[in-house]
Amino acid sequence: MRYKSTGRLNLIGAICTFISVLIIFQLFHIQASNAYVALSEWADEQYTYEKKIVYPERGNIYDRWGHLLAGNEEVYEVGVLLQYVKNAKTIAETLSAIPEVDYEKALETAALDYDNGKNIYGIIADFLPSGVIDALSAIKSEYETLNPGGEDPDQPSLRGMVWYPHLQRSYPENTLASNILGFYKFRDRKNGEGFYGVEEYYNDILSGPPVTVEIPLDPYMIEETPKLPSGASLVLTIDREIQAMVEEKLDEAVEHFKAESGTVIVMDPRNGEILAMATQPHINLNQYWVYEEELKDTTPFNRAISETYEPGSVFKVLTMAAALDAGEVDLKSKFNIGTYFEYYGSYIYNWNRKAWGEQDILGCMQNSLNVCLATIATEMGSEKFYSYMQAFGIGRRTNIDLGGEEIWPMSVPGDDDWWPINLATNSFGQGVAVTPIQMATSIASIANGGKMMKPHVVKAIIQDGQIYETTPQVLGVPVSEKTADMLNELLAQSLAGGEGSLALIDNYRIAGKTGTAEVPDDGKYDSALSNTSFVGWGPVDDPQFLVYVWIEKPDPEIGYWGSYVAAPVFHDIAEELVTMLNIPPDSVRHTLFAQGSDNDQAN
Amino acid sequence: MQKKLVQAYKTTPRRKQLQKMGLYVLPVIALGTVLALYLVFSAQAAAAGLEIRSFMDKREELQRQVANENTQLAWLVSNGNMEKRAEKLGYIKITGDNIAYMVLPSYPGRGIDLTSPAPGNNSESDILLNSAYQQSLWDFIQEMLFSEPDEEVQS
Numbered sequence: 001m002r003y004k005s006t007g008r009l010n011l012i013g014a015i016c017t018f019i020s021v022l023i024i025f026q027l028f029h030i031q032a033s034n035a036y037v038a039l040s041e042w043a044d045e046q047y048t049y050e051k052k053i054v055y056p057e058r059g060n061i062y063d064r065w066g067h068l069l070a071g072n073e074e075v076y077e078v079g080v081l082l083q084y085v086k087n088a089k090t091i092a093e094t095l096s097a098i099p100e101v102d103y104e105k106a107l108e109t110a111a112l113d114y115d116n117g118k119n120i121y122g123i124i125a126d127f128l129p130s131g132v133i134d135a136l137s138a139i140k141s142e143y144e145t146l147n148p149g150g151e152d153p154d155q156p157s158l159r160g161m162v163w164y165p166h167l168q169r170s171y172p173e174n175t176l177a178s179n180i181l182g183f184y185k186f187r188d189r190k191n192g193e194g195f196y197g198v199e200e201y202y203n204d205i206l207s208g209p210p211v212t213v214e215i216p217l218d219p220y221m222i223e224e225t226p227k228l229p230s231g232a233s234l235v236l237t238i239d240r241e242i243q244a245m246v247e248e249k250l251d252e253a254v255e256h257f258k259a260e261s262g263t264v265i266v267m268d269p270r271n272g273e274i275l276a277m278a279t280q281p282h283i284n285l286n287q288y289w290v291y292e293e294e295l296k297d298t299t300p301f302n303r304a305i306s307e308t309y310e311p312g313s314v315f316k317v318l319t320m321a322a323a324l325d326a327g328e329v330d331l332k333s334k335f336n337i338g339t340y341f342e343y344y345g346s347y348i349y350n351w352n353r354k355a356w357g358e359q360d361i362l363g364c365m366q367n368s369l370n371v372c373l374a375t376i377a378t379e380m381g382s383e384k385f386y387s388y389m390q391a392f393g394i395g396r397r398t399n400i401d402l403g404g405e406e407i408w409p410m411s412v413p414g415d416d417d418w419w420p421i422n423l424a425t426n427s428f429g430q431g432v433a434v435t436p437i438q439m440a441t442s443i444a445s446i447a448n449g450g451k452m453m454k455p456h457v458v459k460a461i462i463q464d465g466q467i468y469e470t471t472p473q474v475l476g477v478p479v480s481e482k483t484a485d486m487l488n489e490l491l492a493q494s495l496a497g498g499e500g501s502l503a504l505i506d507n508y509r510i511a512g513k514t515g516t517a518e519v520p521d522d523g524k525y526d527s528a529l530s531n532t533s534f535v536g537w538g539p540v541d542d543p544q545f546l547v548y549v550w551i552e553k554p555d556p557e558i559g560y561w562g563s564y565v566a567a568p569v570f571h572d573i574a575e576e577l578v579t580m581l582n583i584p585p586d587s588v589r590h591t592l593f594a595q596g597s598d599n600d601q602a603n
Numbered sequence: 604m605q606k607k608l609v610q611a612y613k614t615t616p617r618r619k620q621l622q623k624m625g626l627y628v629l630p631v632i633a634l635g636t637v638l639a640l641y642l643v644f645s646a647q648a649a650a651a652g653l654e655i656r657s658f659m660d661k662r663e664e665l666q667r668q669v670a671n672e673n674t675q676l677a678w679l680v681s682n683g684n685m686e687k688r689a690e691k692l693g694y695i696k697i698t699g700d701n702i703a704y705m706v707l708p709s710y711p712g713r714g715i716d717l718t719s720p721a722p723g724n725n726s727e728s729d730i731l732l733n734s735a736y737q738q739s740l741w742d743f744i745q746e747m748l749f750s751e752p753d754e755e756v757q758s
Contacts, residue, residue: 056722057666057670057722058722059721059722059723060673060719060721060722062715062717062718062721064715065713065715065716066715066716066717066718067677067680067682067718068673068674068676068677068718068719071670071673071674071677071719072670072671072674072722073670073671073674073675074667074668074670074671165664165667166667167667167670167671170674170678172674172677172678172681173681173682173683174681174683176681176682176683215656216652218652230722230723231722231723232721232723233721233722233723235715240682241682244682244683244686459715460715462721462723463723464723465721465723467715506699507699575699576696578699579697579698579699579702582704584702584704585699588704589704592704592705592706595706
């Protein structure tokens, strides 16, 4: 009996051990099988992690003092979870109250049959502000009270209607500085990118790279949240108050002179910072999709960097700088200015088609005499002249940090489209096409002791709380400091006594030059229309600003000459600019400087 | 004479059975205890995990709200609005005639003052878990026993 009992127990034990060994063996076998590995990987992929593409918040854009010019605001996407829709008509009717929503399309979406894997969710409207969502939420709650769970099909119900928040690019200043900022195509949520201005030029660093994040669905798998790189923010060199003032003055001038458009650039010649850049037309960046209606035909987004034109006499500043620097002329040089100047069978006339007799270079600049400048350029020779023009960056990009900069190549000897007469006409700014930014950049070198600074609109970049300031870059030194200072003084005297007097402002010494150019049309010049320009800077002994004005094709019955059209715009802008930039009148500045020097010595 | 020692009594079969059962049941009880502890801690970890997920969602929501509030603030203090408010309050644009200039030796000048902070992660790390929960007991003991003490900082 005892033997039997022990034998049975041992048998059961052996069977259990055998089964256990079998189970363990099978466990190892399953775990090592290819099918298990594949299944495990598939399950991990499907159920362990949720893959999510995170688009970092686009960086902000500020003006030089930290005012927000471009940010992000919360808006909502409204859609339907088809599985829970009880009354598609109610949803369509309710949402069709929103102007952008069409009733038929909304009904079509809301009435789709739910099909797990295919039809789960449908979008009806997007980019709705929070106010609309608050109203929808209130209506939904009301219907839910009247018809709990949406069970009664004859009663209204918004069951299934849901909304999800997301960020949208926003421009709090609307049209202000629109040509500088450009815009971000926020309505294309997947492929949105920046167009024009800083939004285009700095698109990559503003947006930051999209990151695919694996979020564990298993709550046991707690992981550190990955550190997502956010878009960098930009601090511009633009001062929004100066920008607003300049835009206002420009709009007034364009309206007054019934001009086709206008452009103004305000620049700090010492470092190339653009303080303001205004052009027309302005577009509301929050409705960027209508820009094609605003900018007709081939109108560029930002004329200051994208539209080339023949600048006329403002170009004489560069010709005179080249001649002075090359030693072709000096302050004592005299020229006998006749009615015309003949060169290779072509005739160059002065603006009034009259002779001016003997003139020195001050008289040539003061009276803006084409014959004088053409004589100087031809005496200097094409090689020297074009060498200087290239040093000034004419025909080359300034590489300003804005999207969409255009140029017109400068024809030089040897090119198919260059003729000897070009040397004479180029000397006074005809037969050469430039953008306003090219002109402002090159002439700023005269105000800055010969050093030509790279124009730029970004002052600093902010990344992860750190501010990285940009460094001003020298593009070149086209003329010596001595030449620049000499011309600086010459143009101040020229302006004080010449036809540019409408540009002058009280208590400040300003240097500058007017420009009036005939407009080429179909290979000929249309003398009825003009491009009027003015470039001025000050204070002469310590230039802190340069203003370039271009008023395009003013009504000739109201104004034709740069001295009458563009110079007063400079005056109006510069008068307010000196206050906004805290530049004291010359006499006060000299007194304060003397006091400061005394204090320094005393200390 | 060799004596044969015989045990005076024998363990009863019932007691032997109980001892055997005890030997079998003991590992089961131990296993059960381990399982119970595992379940308790797993449940706590799961709850913490879910809470962290909800916090992450909340953080995203807050980041959106912060961005939105900053932009709304910028709308309120936009150049156009500020000009209107200044006019309403009776301010007029200053002209050169009304300004007195003076030298302030210690004044550093106007600088960048962001009306709203730039988006971005300013913190050094996003570690969710206390370091004590990021190593096993074995790692902790190893670290205690074998890690070299920090060198004294020479002043």
